[in-house]
Amino acid sequence: QVHLQESGxxxxxxxxxxxxxCSVSGYSIRSGYYWGWMRQSPGKGLQWIGSIYRSGxxxxxxxxxxxxxxxxxxxxxxxxLSLRSVTAADTAVYYCTRHRSWxxxxxxxxxxxxxxxTVSS
Amino acid sequence: QSVLTQPPSVSGAPGQxxxxxxxxxxxxxxxxxxxxxxxxxxxxxxxxxIYGNNNRPSGVPDRFSGSKSATSASLAITGLQAEDxxxxxxxxxxxxxxxxxxxxxxxxxxx
Numbered sequence: 001q002v003h004l005q006e007s008g009x010x011x012x013x014x015x016x017x018x019x020x021x022c023s024v025s026g027y028s029i030r031s032g033y034y035w036g037w038m039r040q041s042p043g044k045g046l047q048w049i050g051s052i053y054r055s056g057x058x059x060x061x062x063x064x065x066x067x068x069x070x071x072x073x074x075x076x077x078x079x080x081l082s083l084r085s086v087t088a089a090d091t092a093v094y095y096c097t098r099h100r101s102w103x104x105x106x107x108x109x110x111x112x113x114x115x116x117x118t119v120s121s
Numbered sequence: 122q123s124v125l126t127q128p129p130s131v132s133g134a135p136g137q138x139x140x141x142x143x144x145x146x147x148x149x150x151x152x153x154x155x156x157x158x159x160x161x162x163x164x165x166x167x168x169x170x171i172y173g174n175n176n177r178p179s180g181v182p183d184r185f186s187g188s189k190s191a192t193s194a195s196l197a198i199t200g201l202q203a204e205d206x207x208x209x210x211x212x213x214x215x216x217x218x219x220x221x222x223x224x225x226x227x228x229x230x231x232x
Contacts, residue, residue, distance in 0.1 A: 045123050046210060046223040061220045095166055102173055105154035105214035106221065109169035109178065
């Protein structure tokens with residue numbers, strides 16, 4: 001059974017760079033699938049941030065693309081998210097998820113438990 | 122505010138049938154992209170409930186079903202149970218926004 005576990009800083013200050021790591025167990029990232037990041041905030045609901053394939057190929061939400069980098073470390077079976085120049089609007093629960101390809105539009109399963117990130121001065 | 126529109130809340134008594142709508146446009150649902158549904162209990166992560174409009178992952182009871190027509194989709198829950206009380210979200214792909222998009226979520230209350 002695939003299990004995803006996020007880890008992150010918890011509290012951050014504006015203008016800093018958010019770094020989150022997702023550890024995958026029960027499945028080798030090397031075997032396939034895209035792996036992605038989501039976030040959920042009271043103001044904006046659920047938002048797809050981006051996804052990465054084992055080859056390093058990435059897909060990003062155009063609204064965040066200028067500030068986001070997603071990377072993969074297959075030796076550790078982990079994916080990472082970097083979000084630059086954070087503001088209070090980036091306060092959210094960040095989820096790691098497996099991005100499942102489907103004929104007419106992808107879906108996300110499973111999801112990690114989430115990591116709350118609060119941006120405050 | 123969300124690309125896909127859902128009612129903020131629905132309710133029903135135990136045993137009843139409820140439906141949750143998800144309305145999009147010609148860039149997402151109306152463009153032929155499939156709709157997927159997730160359920161979220163307070164304090165937990167979303168969990169896949171329906172994929173590809175009307176497919177249930179293993180372990181999801183057949184009380185849950187999905188449908189899609191034109192620019193909208195619906196989630197139906199029959200034989201409502203107390204444990205169905207949760208938030209429900211729809212998701213699809215949007216060709217204009219070039220990415221996956223979600224509905225704002227619907228809180229289901231079991232009376």
